[in-house]
Amino acid sequence: xxxxxxxxxxxxxxxxxxxxxxxxxxxxxxxxxxxxxxxxxxxxxxxxxxxxxxxxxxxxxxxxxxxxxxxxxxxxxxxxxxxxxxxxxxxxxxxxxxxxxxxxxxxxxxx
Amino acid sequence: xxxxxxxxxxxxxxxxxxxxxxxxxxxxxxxxxxxxxxxxxxxxxxxxxxxxxxxxxxxxxxxxxxxxxxxxxxxxxxxxxxxxxxxxxxxxxxxxxxxxxxxxxxxxxxx
Numbered sequence: 001x002x003x004x005x006x007x008x009x010x011x012x013x014x015x016x017x018x019x020x021x022x023x024x025x026x027x028x029x030x031x032x033x034x035x036x037x038x039x040x041x042x043x044x045x046x047x048x049x050x051x052x053x054x055x056x057x058x059x060x061x062x063x064x065x066x067x068x069x070x071x072x073x074x075x076x077x078x079x080x081x082x083x084x085x086x087x088x089x090x091x092x093x094x095x096x097x098x099x100x101x102x103x104x105x106x107x108x109x110x111x
Numbered sequence: 112x113x114x115x116x117x118x119x120x121x122x123x124x125x126x127x128x129x130x131x132x133x134x135x136x137x138x139x140x141x142x143x144x145x146x147x148x149x150x151x152x153x154x155x156x157x158x159x160x161x162x163x164x165x166x167x168x169x170x171x172x173x174x175x176x177x178x179x180x181x182x183x184x185x186x187x188x189x190x191x192x193x194x195x196x197x198x199x200x201x202x203x204x205x206x207x208x209x210x211x212x213x214x215x216x217x218x219x220x221x222x
Contacts, residue, residue, distance in 0.1 A: 042215060043216050044213040049210050097142060097161055101154040104153050
């Protein structure tokens with residue numbers, strides 16, 4: 001069963017506009033959640049993580065994410081997108097030893 | 112900084128060959144992982160190891176095996192490579208309650 005769903009395969013956004021990437025998870029216990037970014041030809045870089053506590057999490061590169069238990073969501077946001085944010089973004093859930101990933105969302109930034 | 116190093120960025124192998132993908136981490140992490148990444152499918156866990164000589168199957172272990180003789184090194188083995196194993200392979204490591212750190216990936220093509 002899919003434990004992490006990213007509903008949007010591809011998003012196009014104008015430079016300077018805001019960005020929101022959706023992530024829904026399925027897990028009975030308190031989740032450990034992550035957002036990773038992958039630039040073309042590169043490995044994955046951690047943007048931010050949620051383990052517990054404050055539900056609004058700040059990350060690198062101006063990104064933030066909000067954990068909403070009632071909606072089983074962990075959406076990623078950025079107020080103003082830069083051309084360098086064009087990449088693929090992955091939401092991930094840690095269950096026991098395993099890290100399960102969503103299918104990813106590709107972000108294209110237009111000038 | 113944590114460094115996870117995969118021995119090759121690009122590999123081309125023939126069908127039926129035995130293929131070794133090597134991964135080394137320098138942070139004394141207990142847990143190591145092998146994923147494959149395919150377009151539209153995100154990252155799927157092949158195998159993971161939580162200690163030396165310990166391994167667990169992930170979600171798609173068929174056609175693969177692993178070896179962890181030393182804590183810092185985790186090898187993925189394709190016993191008899193097939194064209195459907197053409198993919199990007201990503202190694203990761205982490206300590207118990209931290210995020211995973213990824214290598215740069217190995218793009219394997221089986222012809």
